[in-house]
Structure formats: C-alpha cells, structure tokens
Amino acid sequence: MTTEARRSQVSEGGIPNAGADVLTVPFGGAPMFTRARALRPTGKVLPEHARSHNRALVLQTLYTSGAQSRADVARQTGLTRVTISDLVAGLIAEGLVIELGQREDARPGKPATLIDVDRAAFHIVGVDLSEHQRFLGAVVDLDGGIVSRAEVALDGATGDAAVVLVADLVRRLLASTETPVLGIGVGSPGVVDPLGVVRSAPNLGWTDVDLQARLHDEFELPVHVANDANVAVLAEHGSSHQDDLLLVKVGHGVGAGLIIGGRPVIGGGFAAGEIGHVVVGTDGGPRCACGKHGCLEAWLAVPRLTAQLDALDPEAADAASAREEILAEAGRRLGIVLAPVVGALNLSEVVLSGPAELLDGALHDATVDTLRTRTMAEHNRDLRLRMTEQAEDVVLRGAAVMVLSGQLGVS
Amino acid sequence: MTTEARRSQVSEGGIPNAGADVLTVPFGGAPMFTRARALRPTGKVLPEHARSHNRALVLQTLYTSGAQSRADVARQTGLTRVTISDLVAGLIAEGLVIELGQREDARPGKPATLIDVDRAAFHIVGVDLSEHQRFLGAVVDLDGGIVSRAEVALDGATGDAAVVLVADLVRRLLASTETPVLGIGVGSPGVVDPLGVVRSAPNLGWTDVDLQARLHDEFELPVHVANDANVAVLAEHGSSHQDDLLLVKVGHGVGAGLIIGGRPVIGGGFAAGEIGHVVVGTDGGPRCACGKHGCLEAWLAVPRLTAQLDALDPEAADAASAREEILAEAGRRLGIVLAPVVGALNLSEVVLSGPAELLDGALHDATVDTLRTRTMAEHNRDLRLRMTEQAEDVVLRGAAVMVLSGQLGVS
DNA sequence: TCACGTTTGTTAGTAAAGCTTACGAACAAA
DNA sequence: TTTGTTCGTAAGCTTTACTAACAAACGTGA
Incomplete structure (x- = not known):
C-alpha cells in the first residue's frame, strides 16, 4: 500500500472547525481560534441555539465597541448586514437596543443610523x-x-x-x-x-x-x-480582557477567583479559589482559626496584618522598616502559595484586591519577587501582578x- | 413604580440557554448543563457549524456507547430519528460508520439495524x-x-x-x-x-x-x-470521565497536564503544567540543574530518586525503612507543591504517571497525607490520588x- | 450642476438544517 | 389473523443565514 493509498479518506482538516472552540452562550465557534483543543461533544445544537448565540454576539459587540451602524456590526462580527438587521430588529423590539439617529460625520454614501445597547434601559x-x-x-x-x-x-x-x-x-x-x-x-x-x-x-x-x-x-x-x-x-475580567486571570481577595479571610481560558473555574466541589487554609511553607507559622499552623489566612488576613502593625511602637527608630518587613513577609508567604498555581496554570496575570495601604507596596513587591524566584523565569516572564482597578467595589x-x-x- | 412594573421586560430566563455552556467541537449546548457561566460571545455560528457539532455528537455517542440502532442514538442525543438517519448516512459515506446487520434479540417491532463507528477503518x-x-x-x-x-x-x-x-x-x-x-x-x-x-x-x-x-x-x-x-x-481523561483532572508525570523531569471543566489548559505562554522548577517549601533543598535550590524536579525526578536509593547500603538493617523514608520525603514534597493547586482549583482527581515501583507506595501515601493536612479537608474531602491506568503507554x-x-x- | 461612485439598510429569493407528520416494513403477542 | 410496537425513510414545514439586487442618501469631480 502506498503512502498515497494509506492516506485517510477523512478530509485532512478533520471535521470542520474541529479543535476550534470559542463558544459562549450557549456555544461558539470562530474558525480561526486555535487555543483550545477539541472536547467531548455534549448535547445537540439546534438552529435556534445558533440564533441566540449570534444575538448575544451582536449585543456583546455593541456593548464593548459602543454606538455604531448595523453595517459596522456586520463587518465586525462577520455576519451579513441582512442578518444583523434582522437580529437588531429583535433586540430593538425587546428594548435592549435603541437607534440613536444618524451619524454626524460627513462621509460618502447613505448616512448610517447609529444603534447602541440602551444603557439607560436597565x-x-x-x-x-x-x-x-x-x-x-x-x-x-x-x-x-x-x-x-x-x-x-x-x-x-x-x-x-x-x-x-x-x-x-x-x-x-x-x-x-x-x-x-x-x-x-x-x-x-x-x-x-x-x-x-x-x-x-x-x-x-x-x-x-x-x-x-x-x-x-x-x-x-x-x-x-x-x-x-x-x-x-468577573469584574476584573470585564476590564482586563485577559483570558487567564487569578484574583486574590484579601480581607477578613483570604480567597481567590479564577478564570481560565475565559471561563470561570468553579471546582468539583464548587470550592475553587478557597486557598485561605492552604498551609504555606515548611517552617510552621502562626496558628490559624482552623486549627492548622501556617495557613495563608493566618499570614495574610487583614486582621492579622493590622494587629501586627498596631503592635509596633510608632516612636521606635526603625518603625517604618519594621512595618515594611511585616508586610514583606506576608507578601512572601502569598508568593509561596501562588508559585505552584502560577506555574501549573502558566498564568499571565494575578490581581490583588483588598486594602491598598496594606497590599500595594512592600507586600506586593515581595510577592512579585517571591513568584519570580520560585517559578521558572523563562515560562513566566510576562507575569503581571497588579492591584485591582475596581477599588472597593x-x-x-x-x-x-x-x-x-x-x-x-x-x- | 410598582415592583410589578419595574420587572425587567427581558424574559426571566434571560437569553435562551444563557449560562449553559457545554460546547465541544466547535461548540455545544445542552440546555440542562449548569456548571459553567456565560462567556463573551466570540465568533458567529452558522448552520453548518451546528451540523458538524451534531455530527461529532453522533460519532461520540457511537464511540463511547458502542453498536446500537439509529433510534437508540436518537434517544440518547435528543435529536430526531430523521436527523440521525441523515447524519449517519453522511458518516457511512465517509467510511467512518458501518452497518453491522440486524439486532439479534427478540423484541416487538421492526428489528433494528445496528451501526457503529468502524473501529477497524483507521x-x-x-x-x-x-x-x-x-x-x-x-x-x-x-x-x-x-x-x-x-x-x-x-x-x-x-x-x-x-x-x-x-x-x-x-x-x-x-x-x-x-x-x-x-x-x-x-x-x-x-x-x-x-x-x-x-x-x-x-x-x-x-x-x-x-x-x-x-x-x-x-x-x-x-x-x-x-x-x-x-x-x-488526555489519555487519562478518556478513561476517567472526570471533568477536572491533574496528571503529574514523573520521569527524567517532572511535568503536569491539566484538564479543567473538561478542557485542556494550555496557559498564556503555552507552558501550563511546567511545575518541575517550582521551588518546594521554605527550607532549601537539593540544588537543581536550573540553578535554584529545592525545585520539585530536584526532589522528585527519577534519576534523583534512583541515585538516592542506590546509595543505600542494601545490607543495612534499616534498608527497607530508609528506602521508604526517601520515597516518603519525595511524596511530601510533591504534596507541598500540589496543595495550593488542588486548593485553588478544588481538584477532585490527581493522577500519577511514572515508574510504579517508585511512585506507587510510600511516595503516593505521603503525597495523599501531605495534601490532606495542607488543604482544607472540608473542601477537598473527595480528592483522589491514584496511579495512571495506562501504565507505560x-x-x-x-x-x-x-x-x-x-x-x-x-x- | 450633474453624472458617478460609495455606503447603508431593506426586500426577495435560496440553501441548509432540523423539525413534525405520515407511512411501509417487520416483528411479538394475543 | 389481528393488534400494537418499533424502525427507518419520505415529504413538507420552519428557522436561519446567505446572495443578489435595489433605493436612498451622500461626497466628488468634471
């Protein structure tokens, strides 16, 4: 049998779009997307499902790109003007989209009617x-x-x-x-x-x-x-447009939220992100409310940090550097816990949320430092650790x- | 304004199937699936995409459930007998599916024609x-x-x-x-x-x-x-049918493969799973080829383990227990690195792959132990750590x- | 000024996909 | 033999998005 004859009868590309997966609500599929691999198919897809996906796509386009013409949306989504007009008509009927009148700027051709998500509607x-x-x-x-x-x-x-x-x-x-x-x-x-x-x-x-x-x-x-x-x-993902994102929330406790491949991670027991009671390091640590020693929360939770800082003598000559050291130690501990996660997931962005006066300084810097020294620099070169952009909210x-x-x- | 009037005009359920996401190839969407949350829609969906998804669904059904009638496939997928017949005709024409003749067992009604993936075709x-x-x-x-x-x-x-x-x-x-x-x-x-x-x-x-x-x-x-x-x-996922899965491959180096929500994790820099050079613990450790001290690979890689075991005096009275201790220490180190990952992802299953004589004993047990003591038992109660079912292959x-x-x- | 090209949004018709309805074939049980 | 069941297929309908074509509205350049 020649190589020629042995060649699979199945088309070289395999099933159309196999390997592509950009699904959203309730599915997706941009032919050019290549990141994810194929999965087990689960559940049938009917034409109306495709419709609702495209409807959401139009909404998404308007929501993120702002007011524009139907023709603009068509160009951006790849759907035809006809289809967009049809979808938009439905969205207008539902009160989700409004017409804003004609575009002002002078261009050749028929003036465009601007449409947008009705941002005042809800x-x-x-x-x-x-x-x-x-x-x-x-x-x-x-x-x-x-x-x-x-x-x-x-x-x-x-x-x-x-x-x-x-x-x-x-x-x-x-x-x-x-x-x-x-x-x-x-x-x-x-x-x-x-x-x-x-x-x-x-x-x-x-x-x-x-x-x-x-x-x-x-x-x-x-x-x-x-x-x-x-x-x-989710809030951070909305603004950051990063497909992989870890947010660490430091407050009375310590928890994390995780988005991987643009998808929130829930976890088998719905407890994903619960890293507060993971033990840090191999040298003990403060006793935690949960009974263990050296939990992340015991190192990093706000009450613990403020208690440590309050115990400092503000008159002491080295008060400032003592404060720095307390925060830096907490930051190192955070880095120690995050390093395996960052390594395993090859995360590109980690966000800190909590009191900026505690997190955004020595603590942040120590965490970055620890992450860099404990993971493989080559793989996590472009890792960013930053404070949330959303402040308290x-x-x-x-x-x-x-x-x-x-x-x-x-x- | 009354509560009645304030109620959104948008149907209570939101967009049809919003929040559902079971996409596969290139998309999916079983209406009852609830795990994942909605995502940003990316890319349009055309009828032919839906078709190729349903085609893959039929193949998947046959592949996993084995020979059965078209009507069986229809019942299992939720598609109609007509649609299944149509899709199967295409698959038969492509040589992917074959008819196996009539079902033997005696039941009322017209006897079923069995079909199956042509498992000998490729x-x-x-x-x-x-x-x-x-x-x-x-x-x-x-x-x-x-x-x-x-x-x-x-x-x-x-x-x-x-x-x-x-x-x-x-x-x-x-x-x-x-x-x-x-x-x-x-x-x-x-x-x-x-x-x-x-x-x-x-x-x-x-x-x-x-x-x-x-x-x-x-x-x-x-x-x-x-x-x-x-x-x-992927091999392990094929047999385990678990949606979240971490496989740790111990050989000359140490690496991991990760599936979350049924989807392989690639990582922003395509380096997901590269945990071999994450530093373990806070007490130093053997020097690694990469220059750092206490990398997981420096603790766990096969050459390092065998070197340690070979150095033992086989005649010594405590040879067996010394061997156990070396393996247990490696297991503990693995547990220390995995604990934050297991906690953050709330993993339910971790698989070990590598030489069973090294991994499947004291090492395994120490890893389980370490994982249990370093994560929150309540959340990771049903965590399983097991050896691969695929052996060398x-x-x-x-x-x-x-x-x-x-x-x-x-x- | 006016023909011309361009752009927009709509209308009309077509192709694809899965649905419902209906039916013949083949069988078991009464 | 009759009745009821199951299977697979045929015909026609509905939904969806497409292509083709067009009128409206605008700038541009002769």
Whole structure:
C-alpha cells in the first residue's frame, strides 16, 4: 500500500472547525481560534441555539465597541448586514437596543443610523456579603457605574436573620430606582454552588441556604449568586480582557477567583479559589482559626496584618522598616502559595484586591519577587501582578457583570 | 413604580440557554448543563457549524456507547430519528460508520439495524518523545489498543538530527500498517504551542521547531503535537470521565497536564503544567540543574530518586525503612507543591504517571497525607490520588486521543 | 450642476438544517 | 389473523443565514 493509498479518506482538516472552540452562550465557534483543543461533544445544537448565540454576539459587540451602524456590526462580527438587521430588529423590539439617529460625520454614501445597547434601559442590583460587619449593596448601571449605594449592619446576625438582612438590603435598593432591573447579583462568602445555593458560609452560619430561591421568590427577578472572590474576578475580567486571570481577595479571610481560558473555574466541589487554609511553607507559622499552623489566612488576613502593625511602637527608630518587613513577609508567604498555581496554570496575570495601604507596596513587591524566584523565569516572564482597578467595589461590580453575563450573554 | 412594573421586560430566563455552556467541537449546548457561566460571545455560528457539532455528537455517542440502532442514538442525543438517519448516512459515506446487520434479540417491532463507528477503518500513529534515551512510537487502533510498536535510540541526537529520528520512526510505523491512518499524534517534552511548534525543548536542543509542519509536509497526514504531560492527561481523561483532572508525570523531569471543566489548559505562554522548577517549601533543598535550590524536579525526578536509593547500603538493617523514608520525603514534597493547586482549583482527581515501583507506595501515601493536612479537608474531602491506568503507554495513547479528538471530535 | 461612485439598510429569493407528520416494513403477542 | 410496537425513510414545514439586487442618501469631480 502506498503512502498515497494509506492516506485517510477523512478530509485532512478533520471535521470542520474541529479543535476550534470559542463558544459562549450557549456555544461558539470562530474558525480561526486555535487555543483550545477539541472536547467531548455534549448535547445537540439546534438552529435556534445558533440564533441566540449570534444575538448575544451582536449585543456583546455593541456593548464593548459602543454606538455604531448595523453595517459596522456586520463587518465586525462577520455576519451579513441582512442578518444583523434582522437580529437588531429583535433586540430593538425587546428594548435592549435603541437607534440613536444618524451619524454626524460627513462621509460618502447613505448616512448610517447609529444603534447602541440602551444603557439607560436597565439597572442591576449588586450585593456584597463578604465584609464582616455589614452587607453592601448598590444599584449599578449597564456600564458598571454605581448609581446608588446602601448598606446594612450585620450586628452579629447569622442564619436566617442574615438572609432577612440581605432581602431588606435588596428591597431598599429596588425601591431606590425607577429603572427596570435586569436582575440581582450576589457575592457571598463561602462555598456557593452553580444554582445559587450557599453550601457553607461559616461566618454567616449558613449551610445549604438557597439564597437564589429566597431572593427570586420574593422579588421575582433573575437572581445570580456566587462566591465573592469568584464574582470579583468577573469584574476584573470585564476590564482586563485577559483570558487567564487569578484574583486574590484579601480581607477578613483570604480567597481567590479564577478564570481560565475565559471561563470561570468553579471546582468539583464548587470550592475553587478557597486557598485561605492552604498551609504555606515548611517552617510552621502562626496558628490559624482552623486549627492548622501556617495557613495563608493566618499570614495574610487583614486582621492579622493590622494587629501586627498596631503592635509596633510608632516612636521606635526603625518603625517604618519594621512595618515594611511585616508586610514583606506576608507578601512572601502569598508568593509561596501562588508559585505552584502560577506555574501549573502558566498564568499571565494575578490581581490583588483588598486594602491598598496594606497590599500595594512592600507586600506586593515581595510577592512579585517571591513568584519570580520560585517559578521558572523563562515560562513566566510576562507575569503581571497588579492591584485591582475596581477599588472597593470589585464584588458589587462583579455581581453586576454576573447578571449581565447571565441574562444577556454580555460582559 | 410598582415592583410589578419595574420587572425587567427581558424574559426571566434571560437569553435562551444563557449560562449553559457545554460546547465541544466547535461548540455545544445542552440546555440542562449548569456548571459553567456565560462567556463573551466570540465568533458567529452558522448552520453548518451546528451540523458538524451534531455530527461529532453522533460519532461520540457511537464511540463511547458502542453498536446500537439509529433510534437508540436518537434517544440518547435528543435529536430526531430523521436527523440521525441523515447524519449517519453522511458518516457511512465517509467510511467512518458501518452497518453491522440486524439486532439479534427478540423484541416487538421492526428489528433494528445496528451501526457503529468502524473501529477497524483507521489506525493512528502515536509518538512519545519524552524519554531520555529513545523515542517511542506505536500504531494505535481507534479503541486505544496498541497494534504495533517501534522505537529509535536517541544516541545523544539533538536539533535537526532528532527531528530526523522522529520522522524515521513515523515512517517505520506507517509502513507497518495497511490500514488508513487518521493522523499522527506527538507528545513532546518542553513548551509546545497550539500550532504544533515546539517553542523550547532544552533536552532535545529544540527552539521553535515546527514539528507539525515537518511531519505534515513529509507524510501528508493530519499531525497534532503537544506537550507530553498535556498529551498524557488526555489519555487519562478518556478513561476517567472526570471533568477536572491533574496528571503529574514523573520521569527524567517532572511535568503536569491539566484538564479543567473538561478542557485542556494550555496557559498564556503555552507552558501550563511546567511545575518541575517550582521551588518546594521554605527550607532549601537539593540544588537543581536550573540553578535554584529545592525545585520539585530536584526532589522528585527519577534519576534523583534512583541515585538516592542506590546509595543505600542494601545490607543495612534499616534498608527497607530508609528506602521508604526517601520515597516518603519525595511524596511530601510533591504534596507541598500540589496543595495550593488542588486548593485553588478544588481538584477532585490527581493522577500519577511514572515508574510504579517508585511512585506507587510510600511516595503516593505521603503525597495523599501531605495534601490532606495542607488543604482544607472540608473542601477537598473527595480528592483522589491514584496511579495512571495506562501504565507505560500514557503518552502514546494520549497522542492517539489527541488525533481522535482533533480529527473526529471524539474522545 | 450633474453624472458617478460609495455606503447603508431593506426586500426577495435560496440553501441548509432540523423539525413534525405520515407511512411501509417487520416483528411479538394475543 | 389481528393488534400494537418499533424502525427507518419520505415529504413538507420552519428557522436561519446567505446572495443578489435595489433605493436612498451622500461626497466628488468634471
């Protein structure tokens, strides 16, 4: 048998677009995308699914690129003007897109009619349950701008009382806006499953609390609930446009949110990102609330850092350098834990979220340093570690992104 | 404005199937799937893309469930009998599927015509470049069975000479089978980009070697090249049916392959899984070839372990326990590096690949122990660490899976 | 000024894909 | 023999996105 004859009858390229995978909602497929490899096919695809994907694509294009003509969208998406017109007509009928009148600038040809996502059409309610003393909430517009805020003191409330506080907060926020609300997004501490059930949140005394159902039943709006750090990384992903992203959230506890290949990582037990109680190094460390010694949280959590700093004598000659050293040590510990993760995932970007006065200085620098010396420089050359761009509002904004993404397929 | 009026005009469920994402090749979308969250839509979807997905779905169904009737496939996929008949007709015309005659068992109704993937129609050539002294190759059938083997001694060849050896090996394997070959899969050490260019493989003296093009040009068959550990984890994924999987490959070096959410992780610099040179612990360690101290590879690589074991006095009274301790220490070190990764990704399954006489005993047990004590037991309760089920042939079989997956969308 | 080219958005018709409906064939059980 | 079941196929419909063609509206250059 000649080489010629042995050649597979199957076309050289294999199945069309095999190996491509850019799916989104509910699937995807740009022929030129090459990063991911083929997967097991799961579930049929009907024409209407393709339609809803293309619809989301149009929304996404408008959302990120702003006002433009139908023809512009057609060029950008690769769909034809006819198809775009058709999809846009539907979106206008649904009130998601509006016509803005004709384009001003003078060009040859028929003047374009500008269209855009109707950014004033909806608000989103975002809730952040990650703080220790209070719940934060905000009404967020479609661009991620905070329209109004509200908060409620916890006063030690746990269990059902805490759930009631969340509902109260949401009720106040809903009352504060006249604009239709697209949905409610909640970032909760603890382990949250994909259906919005808080499996476990020790601080709040929650076990298997179906927050999604509770809020949905009361407010009859779409509700999305996820872990606070996992929510936070969505906010960062929205602005960073990086496909792989790790966000470390330092507060009363330490948690992480992870996006890989543009996709949030949930974890088999829905506990991805829970690195607070991973033991750091091989030389012991402070005793942690969980009983172990040298957990990341025992090194890095805000209460521990402030306690250490407060114990310093501010009059001492070396007060400043002692402060630096405390923060640098915490940063090194963070670097030690992150190094294997950064190495294994070949991450290109890590984001720190938390009090900038603690994180953004000696701590940050020590973490970078430790990461560089503990991983292979050659592979992680372009690793970036930076502070969040969202300041205090990462979780609130991330909750909004989660709703946006879940309801419109946009982020 | 009443709550009623404020309610979003957008349907409660958001866009159809938003939040669902089960895409495969080139996309997917089972409406009931809930794990992953919505993503940015990327790229349009045309009807023919949907078609090729459904085609792959049929192939996958037949491949994993074996011979069955068209009606069975219809029930299993959710597509109608008509559509299945149509798709199957195409697959039969392409020679990928064959009719096996009527079903034997006595049931009411018209007897079913059994169909199946024509498992004898194609062979796959798999190549494993990860060993230090020789290149391994095999002809693999569609079920992953090894049909024939070949190997070539490296004799210190590097650079282009090594590429020639790969081609020689492939040529011999191709000559050994009369069956049409679906494609060539190669697992190479080092950093390999998604186009099959070996960016860097120090052992082989390769920098930016376009192995995919070299082999494709010579043999005119589909060629897929990837990192050896990343290839190996594909083999394991094929049998384990776990959505999250980490495989640690211990040989002359130490590397890992990672599948998250059913998807191989490549990494921003295509170096995902390169954990061999991550520093372990905070107490120094043996000097590594890379210059650092205490790299995982310096603790765990096979040459280092065998050297340590060989240095033992076999006559000593405590020889056995000394041996155990050496392996246990290596296991602990592995556990220390894996703990942050397991915690951050909430992995449910970790697989060890390498010499069983070294890995499958004290080393394994120490790793499990270390993982348990260094992560949060509550979250990683059902973590499993096990030896590979594929023995020596992980890379060869994984290379076959890669071709199968890339060419047919099946795995 | 006016013909010409360009750009936009729409209309009309076509091709592809999967659906529903309907039917003949083949079998088991009554 | 009758009845009910199952299989695979044929015909026609619906959805979707495409191509082709066109009118409207604009700048440009002779």
